Amino acid sequence: MNLAHGAGVILAKDDLSEFGNDPWWLWLVKGVLIFVILVVLTLFNIWAERRVVARMQHRVGPNVHGPFGLLQSLADGIKLALKEDVVPKAADKVLFIIAPVISTIPAFIAFAVIPFGPVVTVPFTDIETPLQLTDMPVAVLYILAVASVGIYGIVLAGWSSGSTYALLGGLRSSAQMISYEVAMGLAFVAVFLYAGSMSTSEIVAAQERLWFGLILIPSFLIYIAAMVGETNRAPFDLPEAEGELVGGFHTEYSSLKFALFFLAEYVNMVTVGALATTLFLGGWMAPWPLSLWDGANQGYLPLLWFLGKTMLFIFFFIWLRGTLPRMRYDQFMKLGWKVLIPVALLWTVAVATIRAITLDEGIDRRYIIGAALVAVLVFLALSFVGEKATEEEPEEEPEFDAFAGGYPVPPMPGQQLPVLTSVTGSTGTSAGAGDTDDGGAPVSEEDRGA
Amino acid sequence: MSAVEVLFALLGLVAVGSALLVVTTARLVHAALWLVVTLGALAGCYLLLAAEFVAWVQVLIYVGAVVVLLLFALMLTRAPTAAEAGTVTANRPLAAGLAVLVAAALVSSLVAGFRDVRIDLDDSVVGSAETTGEALFTSWVLPFEVLSVLLLAALVGAIVLSRSTRGGGR
Amino acid sequence: MLLLFPLVVSALLFSIGVYGVLARRNAVLVLMGVELMLNAVNLNLVAFDTYLRDVVHSGQVLTLFVIAVAAAELGLGLAIVLMIFRSHQHIDIDRLRELSDSDAADEAIARDHQIWTGVAGGER
Numbered sequence: 001m002n003l004a005h006g007a008g009v010i011l012a013k014d015d016l017s018e019f020g021n022d023p024w025w026l027w028l029v030k031g032v033l034i035f036v037i038l039v040v041l042t043l044f045n046i047w048a049e050r051r052v053v054a055r056m057q058h059r060v061g062p063n064v065h066g067p068f069g070l071l072q073s074l075a076d077g078i079k080l081a082l083k084e085d086v087v088p089k090a091a092d093k094v095l096f097i098i099a100p101v102i103s104t105i106p107a108f109i110a111f112a113v114i115p116f117g118p119v120v121t122v123p124f125t126d127i128e129t130p131l132q133l134t135d136m137p138v139a140v141l142y143i144l145a146v147a148s149v150g151i152y153g154i155v156l157a158g159w160s161s162g163s164t165y166a167l168l169g170g171l172r173s174s175a176q177m178i179s180y181e182v183a184m185g186l187a188f189v190a191v192f193l194y195a196g197s198m199s200t201s202e203i204v205a206a207q208e209r210l211w212f213g214l215i216l217i218p219s220f221l222i223y224i225a226a227m228v229g230e231t232n233r234a235p236f237d238l239p240e241a242e243g244e245l246v247g248g249f250h251t252e253y254s255s256l257k258f259a260l261f262f263l264a265e266y267v268n269m270v271t272v273g274a275l276a277t278t279l280f281l282g283g284w285m286a287p288w289p290l291s292l293w294d295g296a297n298q299g300y301l302p303l304l305w306f307l308g309k310t311m312l313f314i315f316f317f318i319w320l321r322g323t324l325p326r327m328r329y330d331q332f333m334k335l336g337w338k339v340l341i342p343v344a345l346l347w348t349v350a351v352a353t354i355r356a357i358t359l360d361e362g363i364d365r366r367y368i369i370g371a372a373l374v375a376v377l378v379f380l381a382l383s384f385v386g387e388k389a390t391e392e393e394p395e396e397e398p399e400f401d402a403f404a405g406g407y408p409v410p411p412m413p414g415q416q417l418p419v420l421t422s423v424t425g426s427t428g429t430s431a432g433a434g435d436t437d438d439g440g441a442p443v444s445e446e447d448r449g450a
Numbered sequence: 451m452s453a454v455e456v457l458f459a460l461l462g463l464v465a466v467g468s469a470l471l472v473v474t475t476a477r478l479v480h481a482a483l484w485l486v487v488t489l490g491a492l493a494g495c496y497l498l499l500a501a502e503f504v505a506w507v508q509v510l511i512y513v514g515a516v517v518v519l520l521l522f523a524l525m526l527t528r529a530p531t532a533a534e535a536g537t538v539t540a541n542r543p544l545a546a547g548l549a550v551l552v553a554a555a556l557v558s559s560l561v562a563g564f565r566d567v568r569i570d571l572d573d574s575v576v577g578s579a580e581t582t583g584e585a586l587f588t589s590w591v592l593p594f595e596v597l598s599v600l601l602l603a604a605l606v607g608a609i610v611l612s613r614s615t616r617g618g619g620r
Numbered sequence: 621m622l623l624l625f626p627l628v629v630s631a632l633l634f635s636i637g638v639y640g641v642l643a644r645r646n647a648v649l650v651l652m653g654v655e656l657m658l659n660a661v662n663l664n665l666v667a668f669d670t671y672l673r674d675v676v677h678s679g680q681v682l683t684l685f686v687i688a689v690a691a692a693e694l695g696l697g698l699a700i701v702l703m704i705f706r707s708h709q710h711i712d713i714d715r716l717r718e719l720s721d722s723d724a725a726d727e728a729i730a731r732d733h734q735i736w737t738g739v740a741g742g743e744r
Contacts, residue, residue, distance in 0.1 A: 092479075137578045141506045148514025152486070155521055159479060171525060174518055181514070198579055455621050462629035469633050469656050473640035478649065485652050488633070492659055495626065499670045504680050508662075511687050516655065516694055523648045523698045527705045538643045539714055545642030553635035560627045567623040569671045585677035586684070593681075597688055604692035611699040 019135045019201075026122065030133045034111050042266040046073040049318045056322035077259060085255040090162030099160055100253065100260035103153020106146045107267040113139035114274045115201050117284045117302040131284070131303065132201060139200045140188055143275060144181065147230070151177045153264065154249050161252035169248025172238055172329065179336040180229035186344035187223040190216045190351040191279050204283030213280030218347045218376075220280045222340055224316075227272040229336065231265065233317055235324035236332055273313030274306075281309050339383070346379055454571060458498050465491035476537050482520050489513050500571060503582045626667035634660035647701045647711040651694060658690050 022030075047062065047070055054061030062072035087096060117131030136142060151174050158170015192198055194216065195206035203212075213220045229236045240248040250261045277283060284302035285291065287309075295301070327335075350372040357368065468487040475481050489512045496505035539545075586594060633656055640653025662683045669679025705711050717728055 138503055138506050145506050145509035145514060148510055151518055155518060159525055167525065178515060178518060458621060458625050462625060465629060466632045469636045472652055473636055478646060481649055481652060489659065492663060495663060496666050499666050501666045501680050504666060504683050507684060507687060511691055516691055519694055519698055520648060520652060523701055526702060527711050537645055539645050542643045545639050548642060549635045549639035552638050553632055556631035557628055560631055564623050564627060569621045569623050571621055582677055582680050586681050589676040590681045593685065597685055601688060601692050604696050608695045608699040611703055
């Protein structure tokens with residue numbers, strides 16, 4: 001009780017009184033503007049991605065349609081819309097059509113609580129309004145909840161296609177998004193603790209002095225890793241791994257429905273980038289040298305800072321895609337569950353402790369930070385030691401069974417093909433290999449009978 | 451009837467209707483999706499009852515994680531895209547009778563007990579993150595900790611279960 | 621708002637959940653019935669919390685607890701269901717009779733085993 005009261009004194013109470021006073025037409029204008037901005041950004045981002053990746057690979061990229069090839073994605077969009085719309089015979093028709101819609105809508109509505117700028121005056125009127133559609137005391141929770149609804153689009157697309165590739169891609173993708181959502185949510189907790197609020201406008205206001213990305217570096221790094229995993233982007237784009245799964249969950253999709261998935265992916269990129277900007281990079285606040293000028297944070301100018309920071313994240317996404325190879329799925333899951341989540345948990349506990357102590361008595365911060373650093377280092381050292389121990393394990397594993405589960409399978413790392421062992425054993429012929437197989441089979445059958 | 455009442459009645463209808471579809475549809479994956487509709491409608495009901503935090507947690511945990519897990523289980527146990535025959539047991543009439551009995555008993559006793567009782571919904575009762583969090587971490591902190599131990603136990607249990615299958619299969 | 625609205629919705633949801641648990645054969649669908657019943661209880665808790673203007677918010681807090689417990693229950697339940705699927709190749713609750721004591725059940729198990737070992741033999 002004591003602590004809660006103490007926090008109440010120091011942290012500002014949620015003051016969302018500026019929201020919800022707009023006339024209806026302003027709501028409409030804001031909503032339509034957000035929609036238009038997101039769609040135009042998508043077109044621009046697709047073009048930017050192709051150009052930047054091309055530069056990174058010493059190519060030119062699309063440069064024919066419009067100035068610098070800017071109209072290329074528009075042309076691609078029109079081409080996609082005019083293509084034949086194929087619905088597979090084995091598909092569950094209704095869900096097959098609904099799935100892309102389910103995945104697109106949450107991507108857009110998450111943007112309702114993202115603050116684009118401070119309170120401004122609408123041109124030609126004297127109405128004052130914040131540059132944000134709406135806000136609520138649990139806005140970030142709302143974004144997480146909406147993002148989790150978007151997973152359905154992918155699961156359902158995978159399942160309703162009635163195709164194995166799509167099903168596997170859908171399962172992979174949703175498992176990935178659920179796992180990384182946990183790390184993402186944990187990364188937010190430290191921000192909530194420092195801002196004392198879950199409303200996005202309050203969080204931006206709390207960063208007036210110092211961006212959270214600078215004091216909560218671990219949270220920021222965890223969020224960056226989680227946001228790439230969450231949006232299914234390279235190097236974590238396993239659901240769309242062409243070599244294994246063709247197109248993943250959208251293998252069977254064509255024409256406009258495919259375009260909707262594409263749109264959802266790029267809008268999601270903008271959404272997580274905007275969220276990172278809001279929570280860690282001070283939202284629409286001007287960056288340091290500019291923030292010395294008072295006018296930088298007034299009027300419509302902050303819109304520029306906000307979009308600039310968001311585009312920085314988009315460039316980061318593109319950069320990752322241009323440079324890193326795709327991860328293996330098990331390594332990826334290991335990273336999520338065994339590294340990101342434990343580190344995030346530990347960091348959350350550390351931040352909560354520091355916050356409680358500073359709010360209560362105010363011990364010298366350096367000691368706390370030093371202790372936390374030591375704890376993190378010890379943890380990291382321990383986790384690396386543990387890693388080595390598990391890597392040695394496969395040597396103790398039983399002999400390689402070439403027909404485990406009834407299908408011919410390749411050997412795992414550390415295992416040897418039985419044929420090779422018989423050859424290197426010099427006495428063995430191909431019959432030797434057969435022997436080991438026969439030896440293996442009855443045992444497994446007995447196991448199943450029991 | 452006030453606007454809130456009309457809205458609540460509609461959401462309740464959606465919840466009950468889709469819940470009926472959950473237990474009757476022959477397509478397994480559709481059952482999970484109707485469950486999503488039910489849970490979403492319930493989240494709307496919580497919002498109307500001024501429990502904002504609970505509503506969003508409901509969407510985040512139930513819709514975002516629990517039903518996705520159910521979908522996983524359905525897909526891993528090879529749910530077909532087509533409708534499946536024989537999704538109900540032989541004691542279906544008995545089950546239906548029992549359910550109707552339960553409904554009749556509950557509804558009649560509730561009507562008898564709370565016929566004219568009204569909930570006063572004004573701004574003073576807002577289940578925001580702040581009030582719920584304060585209650586959770588002051589009055590309910592011990593149950594909260596016990597719950598975390600339970601979750602840990604469930605986590606360990608699930609891992610043990612899925613590991614032992616792999617070991618036994620060899 | 622009448623308190624009866626949430627209470628009746630919750631009562632109906634609960635009885636639908638009862639039907640689902642009793643009538644469904646697929647284990648995952650039975651779990652869905654359980655979820656319906658838990659949610660009915662949650663609605664009741666929230667409604668009474670608001671009605672009683674509870675200072676310590678016991679209703680809402682308990683709802684959060686129920687949501688967490690439901691997640692734990694489902695995680696374990698689905699792990700068990702998947703194990704059953706791996707060992708039996710089905711999750712039909714009516715056909716899971718290993719623990720019953722009647723002759724008919726023994727015969728059913730014997731039949732299942734015959735089918736299963738036959739399939740296993742054919743694979744090799």
